[in-house]
Structure formats: structure tokens, C-alpha cells
Amino acid sequence: MGESMPADVEPxxxxxxxxxxxxxxxxxxxxxxxxxxxxxxxxxxxxxxMVLQSLMPISQAKTTAMWPSHFEWGNYREVFDRVPLATYxxxxxxxxxxxxxxxxxxxxPVAYAFSHLQWRGRTAVFVLVLSTMMLPYQVLFVSQYExxxxxxxxxxxxxxxxxxxxxxxxxxxxxxxxxxxxxxDVLAAAxxxxxxxxxxxxxxxxxxxxxxxxxxxxxxxxxxxxDFFGPNIYLADERSLTLAVGLxxxxxxxxxxxxxxxxxxxxxxxxxxxxxxxxxxxxxxxEGVTLTGTKG
Amino acid sequence: xxxxxxxxxxxxxxxxxxxxxxxxxWSFTVKRYGQPARWVGxxxxxxxxDNPDLALALKNTVYLALVGLPIRLLIAILCASLLARPRRxxxxxxxxxxxxxxxxxxxxGALFFFLLKQGGPIASGLDLFGVEAPLWFRDPAWxxxxxxxxxxxxxxxxxxxxxxxIVDIPRSLYEAIxxxxxxxxxxxxxxxxxxxxxxxxxxxxTGMIGVLQSFDQAFVFSQAVxxxxxxxxxxxxxxxxAMLQLRYFQDGRIGIASAMAWVMFLITLLITxxxxxxxRRWVHTAAGDQ
Numbered sequence: 001m002g003e004s005m006p007a008d009v010e011p012x013x014x015x016x017x018x019x020x021x022x023x024x025x026x027x028x029x030x031x032x033x034x035x036x037x038x039x040x041x042x043x044x045x046x047x048x049x050m051v052l053q054s055l056m057p058i059s060q061a062k063t064t065a066m067w068p069s070h071f072e073w074g075n076y077r078e079v080f081d082r083v084p085l086a087t088y089x090x091x092x093x094x095x096x097x098x099x100x101x102x103x104x105x106x107x108x109p110v111a112y113a114f115s116h117l118q119w120r121g122r123t124a125v126f127v128l129v130l131s132t133m134m135l136p137y138q139v140l141f142v143s144q145y146e147x148x149x150x151x152x153x154x155x156x157x158x159x160x161x162x163x164x165x166x167x168x169x170x171x172x173x174x175x176x177x178x179x180x181x182x183x184x185d186v187l188a189a190a191x192x193x194x195x196x197x198x199x200x201x202x203x204x205x206x207x208x209x210x211x212x213x214x215x216x217x218x219x220x221x222x223x224x225x226x227d228f229f230g231p232n233i234y235l236a237d238e239r240s241l242t243l244a245v246g247l248x249x250x251x252x253x254x255x256x257x258x259x260x261x262x263x264x265x266x267x268x269x270x271x272x273x274x275x276x277x278x279x280x281x282x283x284x285x286x287e288g289v290t291l292t293g294t295k296g
Numbered sequence: 297x298x299x300x301x302x303x304x305x306x307x308x309x310x311x312x313x314x315x316x317x318x319x320x321x322w323s324f325t326v327k328r329y330g331q332p333a334r335w336v337g338x339x340x341x342x343x344x345x346d347n348p349d350l351a352l353a354l355k356n357t358v359y360l361a362l363v364g365l366p367i368r369l370l371i372a373i374l375c376a377s378l379l380a381r382p383r384r385x386x387x388x389x390x391x392x393x394x395x396x397x398x399x400x401x402x403x404x405g406a407l408f409f410f411l412l413k414q415g416g417p418i419a420s421g422l423d424l425f426g427v428e429a430p431l432w433f434r435d436p437a438w439x440x441x442x443x444x445x446x447x448x449x450x451x452x453x454x455x456x457x458x459x460x461x462i463v464d465i466p467r468s469l470y471e472a473i474x475x476x477x478x479x480x481x482x483x484x485x486x487x488x489x490x491x492x493x494x495x496x497x498x499x500x501x502t503g504m505i506g507v508l509q510s511f512d513q514a515f516v517f518s519q520a521v522x523x524x525x526x527x528x529x530x531x532x533x534x535x536x537x538a539m540l541q542l543r544y545f546q547d548g549r550i551g552i553a554s555a556m557a558w559v560m561f562l563i564t565l566l567i568t569x570x571x572x573x574x575x576r577r578w579v580h581t582a583a584g585d586q
Contacts, residue, residue: 040389066420166303
């Protein structure tokens, strides 16, 4: 916990330095890295085991072996043969793309109204928006299901994408946080030049708030990619499933046979695109998570 | 203004307000999809009240909230405070600690089902130390700890939020307390903790609501143990509140599923209200803060 102390950063901080002699400081450094490396292993090893298991030949997968005797890349082909993973991929991508577009298109104007415009009741309505963030999905789906059934949307991706076009609280909140960092003068100047609110939004706010919009888009993408509860309710037909549902069914089916190498191969295929997105957009991503925790 | 707000307004009425009101009405009825609802007054609630499954689901969910959530938050604070000051290597550690939290819940569920299985990597690892691994998914006493383990593995997002909170603490506060000769623990206890108490408040509140919804990994585990009805195998130890509600939903008992939704709604309100009320007593507010 001592790392919350500032002493090591700036050389001119005296009190601690004087007390901590050189060997003691060295020991602390070693202890600190020992703890950090231990933690890092706990976080990283599961993923390593996932990859290793996915490459194990079946004869070995059922034993206690941890390292594959040879890398069985055929596992990946086999799992794609056994379940229509490619179809799941396409379905998942469709859901993600549409939900992401919907979220961005609907949340940007709303977040703008809550950040740079003054109107009566703004605070009250914003509190209402925030309070809906607390609502568990379980409270809503029982009744939403009937709406979607009556529209004939079951077994389609519509229940998973259409609501995204109606602005969710979390994305509004996050976008607003980004919008608030924009200098009001620039927006005011655009208004003086005769731009209407939609003009200011399209020509000034959106270009300046690109990192924020990216963050919201990435979060929605990851949410849709990972979501299990919704697809599990609305998709029943084998060909309509998303990867998350497909993976759970595979895991359930193969738990009996012990073919964990195939389950792990499917998991790797499911996780790698997300890790790719994450590493690609790390900075935007981390800034987004950090902003979630700060108050508006 | 209305034009800008319209996406949210429409969504609020159609996808939030109407469903809440509708499920309130249904919760007083016997209802199946495609059939008219039949009024039964408090019947569903009474049925829930002496339903052993509901008691079990609540017990499991409370366990996750009182044991799992504090563990997750404590380790996240520990990780964040280890990494708060800019030092060589911290970027790499931060990345490694964070990555598990982007892994989808069902994937980490499948992963830990494999890691914890009999003869799996964790059992082999424990074996090295001469410790016999428990039967995580057979033994009702060990299934929830397994669930908590996966949740703790994915603490990266909470850690980042704490990290931001700690980095924001003015250095002068530490200097002041060091002049008084405070040690590490005192610095943490009297500066770091109070200064990040708003962040703790936020993560506790969102964490509680998250726990109330916990489903994905419990579902992955229990279905792998025994496929079929949502009973939360082994022996109902993984039956969460959300899982029980889904069971009633899938059985077509929409009235009871709606009553459970409303109870969940009320619990959420209660938790939020209680936490807001307790806020003044333990959450530090700086001048200018709201």
C-alpha cells in the first residue's frame, strides 16, 4: 500500500528518504515487484492455459497434462466443423455493428442536450436518465419480450439491435463527460455564425469529441459481443445464435465428453477479436473506463 | 430540444417505463404470453414469500454481495495502490491486470470451468503444494467460491476506476501527513482511503446492482454440471435471483416472473436509497463537490 506515497517520484521530498536507508529501499523494491509479478501471473496464467488447452490433442486433453505434446491446430478446424461457428460469427458481427451504430447515432444528440445547452428541468431530467442506469435488465425483459413477440421479432437480431437506437443512459453519461471537456467558446462562436443546434453538433461537437464517440462505440461493441442474457432469450433457432450463446451450448455439451480442448479453441476464437479491439484502441478504452468512475 | 432528446424520450417510455408499469400489473395476475392476464391480487407475492427456491436464490445472491464484492473491491484497491505512482514497468502490469476484464463473462465462465475441473490446471497446481483441490462443481460449499474467483479475476475495470481516484489525490495531503511522521499504513488509512471514498461508494453501488443481476457464469457452471432446468447445480448453490426469475419466465409463469422483477426493482431502490443515506457518514466530500 506504500505505493500511494509520493516519495520516490520527486527527489526533493525529504522526510521519508531520510528514514529509509538504501538496503531497506532495495528490499522494498524487490518485495513490491514480487507482489506485482505474483499478481500478474494470476491474471495472465488462465489465458495462457486457455490457449495451451486449445492446442492439445484429444488424447492429452483428458489427462492432467498442462503442455501440449504437439500443437494440434486441427482443433480449430474441428470446432468450426462441429458447430456453425462461422455463422455465429456473422450473426454476432451484425448485432454488434447495428447496435454500435444505433448507440452512437442516438446518444450523441441526447448527450449534447445535456452538456452544452441550457434548458429548464435539465438537471431533473438528467437525474432521471442516470437513475435508469441502475435498472437491472431483468426488471425490463419480461415485458419487453411480449412487445418483441407481438412484432414477430423472436429469432431475429432486432430485439438486440433496435433498442440501441433509443439512447441508453450509460452511453449518454459517458458521452456527456467527454462533451463537457469541449470549450464552450468554440460552440458559441459557431452559433454566432448562424449554425443551428444540429449544425453545431455535426460540424463542431462531433469532430472535436471523436475520442469520446470512439469510446462509447467500443463499449457498445464489446457489450453486444459479450452479451449472453439477451441473445439467450430471443434466439432459439440454431442458425440464428450469437457466439456467446453458441459457446455456452458447446461448453455444456462437451463438459460430459471432456473435450475441453475444443471448448477452449472456441473460447479463444471468441475472445481474440475482443483482445484485438482492446489493444488497438487501448488509450480510448482506458480513458472511457476511467471516466465512468468520475461524477458528472 | 425535444428533437435532440427524442431518441431517449421514446426509448424511456417504450423500453423502460411501459415495461416497468406493465410488469407491475402482471405481477398481480396469472399471466401467460398470448393470453389475457387474470387478476389474483397479491397471490404471486404470497407464493414467492413461502417459496424455498426464492429464499435459496436470495441467500446465494446475498452471499455473493457480502463475500464476493468486498473481496473484489479490496484486491482492486490493492492493485490500484500498487500501481498508482508512475514507475518503470507499471504500464505493463496495469495492462496485464486489466485484460481479464474485457474477456466476456461466458468465456471466463467456460475458462474457469476448465481450470477448476478435476485434474485441471488449478488442481494440479494445488497438488504441487500437497493441497488437495476441492470438487468445485460437485460440492455446494465450493461452487460459489469458484464464482467469486472468476469475478475477482476480472476486476480490471474497478481497478482502473480506483487508479484514477488515487492518482487524483493532491500530493500535498501526503506531504502534510508525512511531516507528522506517518507510516505507510497511516498514509493509506488517513489519506488514500478517505480521498477515494467517493469512488468506493460508486463501485459499491454499481457492484451491488451488478451482483443482483449475476447470472452468466453461474449459468455456465451449473449447466455444465447438469444440463437442463435452471436449478443452479450443484444442489442449488448457484441458483441466483436472476436465474430463478428466468426459470419462471421460461416456464411461462409470467405473473411470478413479473413479481420477481418488481421485487428486484424494489431491492435496487432500497439499496440505492440506503447507500445514499449512509453516504454522509463515510464518504468524503471535498469543497465544490456535489
